[in-house]
Amino acid sequence: MELEVLELEGDTLRLLVRGAHTPFVNALRRIMIAEVPCMAVEVVSIVENSSVLDDEVLAHRIGLVPLKMDPRIIEEEPDKVVRLELVAEAKGETITVYSGDMKSDSPDVAPLYPNIPIVKLAPGQRIYLIAKARLGTGSEHARWQPVSVAAHKYLPVIRVDVSRCTLCGKCIEICPKKIFDRTDSALKVRNVLACTLCKDCVDVCPLDPPAIDVSWEEGSYVMYVESTGVLPPDFILKQATKVLERKLEEFESKLKEVLAGGEA
Numbered sequence: 001m002e003l004e005v006l007e008l009e010g011d012t013l014r015l016l017v018r019g020a021h022t023p024f025v026n027a028l029r030r031i032m033i034a035e036v037p038c039m040a041v042e043v044v045s046i047v048e049n050s051s052v053l054d055d056e057v058l059a060h061r062i063g064l065v066p067l068k069m070d071p072r073i074i075e076e077e078p079d080k081v082v083r084l085e086l087v088a089e090a091k092g093e094t095i096t097v098y099s100g101d102m103k104s105d106s107p108d109v110a111p112l113y114p115n116i117p118i119v120k121l122a123p124g125q126r127i128y129l130i131a132k133a134r135l136g137t138g139s140e141h142a143r144w145q146p147v148s149v150a151a152h153k154y155l156p157v158i159r160v161d162v163s164r165c166t167l168c169g170k171c172i173e174i175c176p177k178k179i180f181d182r183t184d185s186a187l188k189v190r191n192v193l194a195c196t197l198c199k200d201c202v203d204v205c206p207l208d209p210p211a212i213d214v215s216w217e218e219g220s221y222v223m224y225v226e227s228t229g230v231l232p233p234d235f236i237l238k239q240a241t242k243v244l245e246r247k248l249e250e251f252e253s254k255l256k257e258v259l260a261g262g263e264a
Contacts, residue, residue: 029152058119
């Protein structure tokens, strides 16, 4: 198996994987979505709420605020519970309460974005609540999902028969990713990795058979991971491999037990 990092910037990771099987790549994708833990609010205790929002709606909004965390918590403090307190009161004028107004008792966990609106308070209105956050996984609830995108596709292969291509330009116009470019003598592919394998360029070609052939390389995939920001994307992928390894070790152990029992 060969790996090549195509892009690692901010919350985005793009990876080229060669020599793998679809079930393996798909297993990593599903684990990143549902089984890599991250921090999120689980319990909201509302002490006072005189805003226009019902307690249930307010708690729901608090529960969906993404919490940035120190990745070391997963290995070193898996049972860690973080307390976040929110106290806000409007006195002379209407105010907007934001996620950044939530105060955490841990420097390792805090709202990812400080400018998420939670509620507006009119003069005289007040809220006071205490939220508790813990580690969880996306299989429990979407608020514990560390990725907004985890996807993969086959590595595209595009072939152009330059001896037959008339340079009509129809494929250039229809391509949604604009991966084709025309020179004086030939049609060029600028960025094959951007191809979505839609084959619109093949369908629009006026020649029969078309001068363009779009296929893919078996066993080669482009993986795309976009973190919600709570954890780095490369860390999420590493954690997914650890989860998969544990699952395989557990399966192997159970299999040995079953086979040993059958022999007895």
